[in-house]
Amino acid sequence: MADTVSPDFALDQGDEGSVLRISGDWTVATVQEVDEALRDLAPGRPLRLDVTNLGGFDTAGAFVLDRTLRAAMPGTEDTAEIIGDHAAARSLIAQVHAVSTPAPPTPVRPGGLMAMLERTGEGFLKIVTEAIATLAFLGETLVTCARLLFRPWKLRWTSIVAVMEEAGLDALPIIAFLSFFVGMVVAFIGATTLSDFDLQIYTVELIGYSELREFGVVLTGIVLAGRTNSSFTAQIGTMKMRQEIDAMQTLGLKPMEVLVAPRIIAMVIMTPVLAFVATLAGIAGGIMVGWLSLDINPGVFIERLRTSVPLDQFWVGMSKAPVFGFVCALIACRQGLNVGGSVQSLGHATTTSVVQALFAIIVLDAMFAIFYMEMGI
Known part of the structure; x- marks a missing residue:
């Protein structure tokens, strides 16, 4: 079995944005070594991820990186741009990002007379639609x-x-x-x-x-x-x-x-x-x-x-x-x-x-x- 390489990262900031370069093995057995350091990382500007030197990778590493990318780019649900080639990085990060995306909040209907009229209209339209569909089914049945x-x-x-x-x-x-x-x-x-x-x-x-x-x-x-x-x-x-x-x-x-x-x-x-x-x-x-x-x-x-x-x-x-x-x-x-x-x-x-x-x-x-x-x- 190959030796495990400790995970590491470096943040390069330039005019076109920040690039988070990661290396080593980002797995469930090693990712806790950089977890605290990543929590303190807050570039506050668009962040790209460089996986050129990434070694082993699993869903634990994908979760930590997805959490970091979300914190760096608040207010957007798009995945960060990934630089370099890796066998599993893109797919695992995309899967973790899709699963961990919070559901949109349930819209709260406003109260008052207009809201009551709106609900009444919607109910009336449902009744009319149901009646028309039932009459159509009646004709087909006859x-x-x-x-x-x-x-x-x-x-x-x-x-x-x-x-x-x-x-x-x-x-x-x-x-x-x-x-x-x-x-x-x-x-x-x-x-x-x-x-x-x-x-x-x-x-x-x-x-x-x-x-x-x-x-x-x-x-x-x-x-x-x-x-x-x-x-x-x-x-x-x-x-x-x-x-x-x-x-x-x-x-x-x-x-x-x-x-x-x-x-x-x-x-x-x-x-x-x-x-x-x-x-x-x-x-x-x-x-x-x-x-x-x-x-x-x-x-x-x-x-x-x-x-x-x-x-x-x-x-x-x-x-x-x-x-x-x-x-x-x-x-x-x-x-x-x-x-x-x-x-x-x-x-x-x-x-x-x-x-x-x-x-x-x-x-x-x-x-x-x-x-x-x-x-x-």
């Missing part, structure tokens, strides 16, 4: 589904049936359970309120109208937004992160036909079924309360429900179900395809998917209510 329905032999029936089972049949227990207890709550509240007017018998009409028209389908949409949206977004987002969608496109497969269309079709088919089950479960909860608390026989309850609540209330609720299912699947698939290459983007997309679906269901339900009110239904 065209794809229409093309596949006119050519049913291109539909992926295995995927459709699998989604129907996962997002439909597997969700039946939780939807029925929630709707049953919501029906009980509505019946209790209605009976308590109507008892002040000796009108407890009208609890039947309250349960009928609320479950057939609103609660059954809205609860179904809310459960789908929390359960199915997160699942669809996570599935497609994970495929996007693993570059499986890119591989799919390389093979000539279209993600809209393979991933989006089966989920859209399955949800449009299964959401009315789930809403129907939720409606029956809610009415069953009302029957339970009427039987145990109001002494209304289940047979009497059902007969009064049949004669007092028009059948069109049932179709009002059912008409919303496929729309809710379509919107939930649309938002979930779009957010899944928007996932980037990081886990943070997957979590953000999943959260956005659930929030947008919940918001869309409430807004659509309000629009349906206004529409049917104007229609006199």
Whole structure:
């Protein structure tokens, strides 16, 4: 093994600037010999580094020299000019300089009215951009589904049936359970309120109208937004992160036909079924309360429900179900395809998917209510 040469340096100052000439071995084993002396070196003018006589060199020496060069030229993040040839000096100093460069400070937004208006404008532009992108995705989805329905032999029936089972049949227990207890709550509240007017018998009409028209389908949409949206977004987002969608496109497969269309079709088919089950479960909860608390026989309850609540209330609720299912699947698939290459983007997309679906269901339900009110239904 060759003998280690102690590091040394000399500072030459001229009209064109200062040159730091180094020699010997600048390694982790020797660099402490010149560390203190370099700390006291402060030329205060542009500094160049001469590595012509440099021997051994590693990252410890690169760190010490980079620190010295930064102190000599404050206010600039550019690397100093290096004179001479050395096998590792340039690359090691550049790597250490890049790693040790501090991150720029986070800009502090000014307060006041103008800052509030600026943030409001930025938020409004984001909402408009998101709405335009969603409408574009809606158009592409409708065209794809229409093309596949006119050519049913291109539909992926295995995927459709699998989604129907996962997002439909597997969700039946939780939807029925929630709707049953919501029906009980509505019946209790209605009976308590109507008892002040000796009108407890009208609890039947309250349960009928609320479950057939609103609660059954809205609860179904809310459960789908929390359960199915997160699942669809996570599935497609994970495929996007693993570059499986890119591989799919390389093979000539279209993600809209393979991933989006089966989920859209399955949800449009299964959401009315789930809403129907939720409606029956809610009415069953009302029957339970009427039987145990109001002494209304289940047979009497059902007969009064049949004669007092028009059948069109049932179709009002059912008409919303496929729309809710379509919107939930649309938002979930779009957010899944928007996932980037990081886990943070997957979590953000999943959260956005659930929030947008919940918001869309409430807004659509309000629009349906206004529409049917104007229609006199």
